[in-house]
Every structure is written in C-alpha cells, then in structure tokens.
Amino acid sequence: MGSIDLTAATWRKSSYSNQDGGACLEVADGFTVAVPVRDSKNPHGPALTFPAAGWSSFVSAVKGGDLTA
Secondary structure, eight states: OOOOOOTTOOEEEOTTSOTTSSSOEEEEOOOSSEEEEEETTOTTSOOEEEEHHHHHHHHHHHHTTOOOO
C-alpha cells in the first residue's frame, strides 16, 4: 500500500478505548483505500494503515466478540 497524506486527517478516538485516558486508539475516517490508526498518546508519531476491507473485518470481529483474550 502506498503512502497516504495524513496532514489534513481528522482523528477520532475509538469507542473501545480506555476511558481513563490510557490505551487509546484513534482512527481517521474519510479514506477509501485504507484506514489510518494511531496511538492517541503520540499524535505526531507514526500511524498504521490497514486495507479498508481488512479493517472492516477486524471491527466486525471485535463487535461480535470473536477476539477474546
């Protein structure tokens, strides 16, 4: 997957993030090919990008309780 310009990205905190402010995940919406994800404690650090279809499958599995520890 090629590089994606995230300079104008609007980030939102995941609803599954820790409510105490730690272990927070942020996702940027509005990208059709990939879904950028970053650590909210390091907003200027690197972001991971996942293929949109793969991210959708991951979110469905989390919501469905398929990914238990």
